[in-house]
Amino acid sequence: MSDGRVINFGAGPSALPASVLEEAAKGLLNFNGTGIGIAEISHRSKEFTAFLAEVESLIRSQLDVPETHSILFTQGGGSAQFSAVVLNLLARHHLLNPDLPERDLDYVVTGSWSKKAAEEARRLGGGRVNVVVDARASSKDGRTFDSIPAHASYSFTSPNPALIYYCENETVDGVEFSNDASSPASFPFHLLPQNTPLLPLVGDYSSSFMSRPIPRLADHAIIYAGAQKNIGPAGLTILIVRKDCLVDVDAAAKLGAAPVPLTMAYKTLADNSSVYNTPAVLPIYISGLVLRRSAEQGGVQYYEALNKRKADKLYAAIKEGEARGVFRAKVKEGSGSLMNVVFDVVGDGAEAKFISGAEALGMKAIKGHRSVGGIRVSLYNAVTEEQTDVIVAFMKSFLAQ
Template sequence: MSDSRVINFGAGPSVLPDSVLQEAAKGLLNFNGTGIGIAEISHRSKEFVAFLAELEGQVRSQLEVPETHSILFTQGGATGQFSAIVLNLLARHRLLHPDLSNDERAMDYVVTGSWSKKAAEEARRLGGGQVNVAVDARPYSKDGKSFDNIPAHDTYTFSPNPALIYYCENETVDGVEFSNDASSPASFPFHLLPQNTLAPLVADYSSSFMSRPIPRLADHAIIYAGAQKNIGPAGLTILIVRKDCIVDVDAAAKLGAMPVPITMVYKTLADNNSLYNTPSVLAIYISGLVLKRSAELGGLKYYEEVNKRKAEKVYAAIKEGAEKGVYQAKVKEGSGSLMNVVFNVLGEGAEAKFLSGAEARGMQALKGHRSVGGIRASLYNAITEQQVDMLVAYMKEFLEQ
């Protein structure tokens, strides 16, 4: 087995910068001069508490998070938030509208891929309100059943007073992403949200968090992300929660809302500075190192520019391959992700040959998600432009074979 590192195009847990891993290795033995390793130190020690505050500060400053929102750190990943969001926001809705029955409480879901579909399924499983699919992208796909597009704005139907409005900004499996350009038909239709109220807008930003600015961040009730894409190791989930959504869930339960498990209660996290119980200490440490490096490089402006160039190069190679009948784009133009670029390699045995050739050149984890197949190149922050150039060079070489 080789001791050298390969280029990891995996969707997550994903690649981390070498310099960060080298610094983290030192911290495993001696964290910030304490003589205790980061995986051993108390999460209530003054050194770790100070580090957690620094991480919060990096998120707030780089994303320009307003004081109207709290930044919380928890565990459970996106899947854990599928449940936590429903329970906390149904509790909020119960406090605001105690006389409504469950049948009168709507939860709106924008279904554009595998993860938003799973989120809607969890909301139905938990109950407590009616799930309204504000739009489902599949009927607007090329085959009528795939997730390959962001639907046009005139296809959305939101409820007048929902407990939550949920969308997934970047669908990691399907390679579909909402555009940052407000003039694009693939942007999120903020103008269609219920007016004259604080909209309970929720966004899963797991795959693109800290890779570019978040449009209209202040208009969101909750933004969350698993760390294991652009930020750090698996085990950490970062939440940006508008303060009016941090409610007394026990008071809501007395009015008939579902009880919320204590570690899922946003108020518990907020009241205890995300330290009610032992957090993912190592994941927090490495995430802090990553975001410190990000700030030194120029923050989100730097990454936005680099990530756009990276994706454009891969999409151009796919287009060239499509013209020669070798590659096939899986997502409609304009709806493609900058983080997770997906395509097919056409011809019997061609996909296996493509993957084998990539691995021989030190490029790993390009196989698409098991549910959809094909090729998926995840171009997260730690994937360099030079490494993308190597992938593109191989894609062009494969065309000539």
Template sequence: MSTDHGRVINFGAGPSALPLSVLEEAQTGLVNFAGTGMGIAEISHRSKEFQAFLDGFERDIRTQLDVPPTHRILFTQGGGTGQFSAVVLNLLARYKLLRPQASAEDTVLDYVVTGSWSKKAAEEARRLGGSTVRTVVDARVYSKDGKAFDNIPPHAEFAFSADPALIYYCENETVDGVEFAHDAQSPAAFPFHLLPQNTLVPLIADYSSSFMCRPIPRLADHAVIYAGAQKNIGPAGLTVLIVREDCIVDVDAAAKLGAAPVPLILSYKTLADSGSLYNTPSVLAIYMAGLVVKRMKENGGLPYYEEVNRRKANKLYAAVHEGEQKGVFRRKVQQGSESWMNAVFEVLGEGAEKKFLDGAEKEGMKGLKGHRSVGGVRVSLYNAVTEQEVDKLIAYMARFLAESASVEAAA
């Protein structure tokens, strides 16, 4: 039932599993970091030891994701929700500097809505005002039942504006289990070829739940990529930003022209000018995430994780598919749009879902309950979830199917 330290298998959607070896290293760092005689939570963020660690963390992300010199890597707090606001405020400031005469009506924000999180992001843009928020495409229109987020819509439906202040999408929808395909040939890949070509495209991507699980397609074509750390790389409390230089703008100059003022902690310029140290950062979360990405590099980097994550997702979806054919499971997401990181499905029949979840928990597999807004089962397959752990779940699913079949035969 349990592994070392009485640990269970954690399929939770976030905060989520971290590598045990990292946790053990962090145990030491908590009382004495890098031989300083102080714990990592007790050391000054302006000490040379922490600065060296931060530099290494930045480098390990830059190298593994192949981030070009045109883009800064910044660290902040506040999670994805903080960035819902920050991307809007910073990109509205940028647009104001580019097009000082544009009215709020002419300042268009393009949102691609493929799930709960991109929907919330668009709502926040509307709350903040000062622009016209456009839904480029709403995936619910293309769903099986007309109301679920269960697909990446057809490319023909992505009608981007000619000169938007930003174009926003969420690469992986954690709640709904919908993700853009990374194979550029797939109909569910993000339609980069349809983006306006007339300028440095202000393309924003929320990569919170798929950050560093595999390479990022067309990374250099993005204006901002952001991710809360608490899925693949660390504890909650750290947000990683990859920001193209032209999006780090003088927000105060823009405010003088009429753009909304940007609170200091949300300003990309404040972060960039201070090397992410304008005020005290979340040192402990940075430390743990730094250990995770260092370990990733030692394990072979993203090619290794991409390969393992592909296998994990493929075999899990195969097991769900088998259950679907036997009338026990039902996939919630349309073929081709399924997330590698969050696999969602239903267990059919009265009380069957509870039975499935309780049985899994008895075998030490936790965190499988779907998000409260959509129900069902959700299996999160982040980097720290091993292939062996997925195999254990699949074996359980097979036993569950066999049991269901024998119950049905007896009935």
């Protein structure tokens, strides 16, 4: 490419819009006319706190977040939230049920990240971890994550769990819940415990946040997302927390709950408007610029339609390659992610040839995650339809060879 930039299909940190990067470069020198660069300015300055409030407003309006939920900004990515959701929701559960002898934590395991989340819950202790469903049981080989399980496979056994966790999009495995409630690959909201008010439902939306609407957002206790997919650079984590989950963790500890580090306690973040300690100032700034641009283009509804068009083109090319015995889909039809499209290139040395051919044409970061191999093409919001057309054209030329 003439400016030296390539097409970045990486799974994260991912592509960002060039116009945003150009605007952010100006802010690095002079943020909002302060004469101070955004990476230098105080996180407690009136200019930055006003910008932080705007970022919150942009998320709230585009996702239609109700006033029952707070929007918080923290650090540590999704992996830190594997721990934080357990600690905060166990604290809440102790306050609501101080005399309960045992506490249940329900995990829907559909891929590598939800598997890691369940493992972290076991490591922390404090409750019995129940695997509501393990998608590997219904896979082709019984070992891989290649689909969203059928609704009949789920078993929510506890009427009063401390939390119910799922990962909406599995970045490594390319599996994603459908937004269509009638689809067998949708999340089974109708199977959740019906007699529990204010369900402790937790959704990891890291890889799809701001790419499409979130189904039944108001029914969630916590939604979290690392910014480094669709919104900004690595270093920022965004939380949407229902206000009944902003609990006094010290009071809960007196009732037997595990102590919660102050910087991981949701109430601490909320009480201090996400600036209890220094937040990720630069990632917040770039994320705000991305969110402004998103609002101008039509928000999550615009991106949902765009991302579906991109993914449909890519899946069609994979299907054509399967018919010729050159490509092999890793995910069953209907369960494929709009964000992370995964497949194999069949034949000795064929995968390496495919990757080197793509790189020669300026397409980077398409090698699959080290744990599963193959090819992974990530189609986050900043990846344009025209850029998607480039890799689809390459795939067809590869088939012709």
